[in-house]
Amino acid sequence: MEISYEALEQEILAKLGESAVMALATCAGGRVTARNMSFVFNGLKAAFQTSAASMKISQIRENLRVALCMENIQIEGTAAILGHPYDIPWFREKYSRLHQGSFETYSWLDDECVVEVEPTLISLWKYSDGRPAIERLSVAEKKAFRDEVPLVGTRRDR
Numbered sequence: 471m472e473i474s475y476e477a478l479e480q481e482i483l484a485k486l487g488e489s490a491v492m493a494l495a496t497c498a499g500g501r502v503t504a505r506n507m508s509f510v511f512n513g514l515k516a517a518f519q520t521s522a523a524s525m526k527i528s529q530i531r532e533n534l535r536v537a538l539c540m541e542n543i544q545i546e547g548t549a550a551i552l553g554h555p556y557d558i559p560w561f562r563e564k565y566s567r568l569h570q571g572s573f574e575t576y577s578w579l580d581d582e583c584v585v586e587v588e589p590t591l592i593s594l595w596k597y598s599d600g601r602p603a604i605e606r607l608s609v610a611e612k613k614a615f616r617d618e619v620p621l622v623g624t625r626r627d628r
Contacts, residue, residue, distance in 0.1 A: 498532035
């Protein structure tokens, strides 16, 4: 069922806030890896910094499609390597303020880079009228949908 894009977008933005620690999944060469990363947000876009020599960057260079996950939010998107943290003013300001320890420890290193994730689909698992549902924000299409999750099987009493 189609729902309000604007309302779901605002709910997701409120849940994400300015920053979060999220799991980042990358995949290349038949290998999927995941790790927690400190993100800052620029609207629905999420950004983090890391070493250009890391496995995640090698995988992103081979396959730009990534996934993020935090609590009941799942984000599928496309990654772009933007450059050094000092060269991206909005990122430098937010990351230094919201993840000060990481910024001070790593941002000055020559091989640090910022990766920005442009979301294509954001899924929010929730309950609607007491029933499990998935609300999906299709960012490219600017459409939102709610699908009830069918409960299958026989109830087992304890």
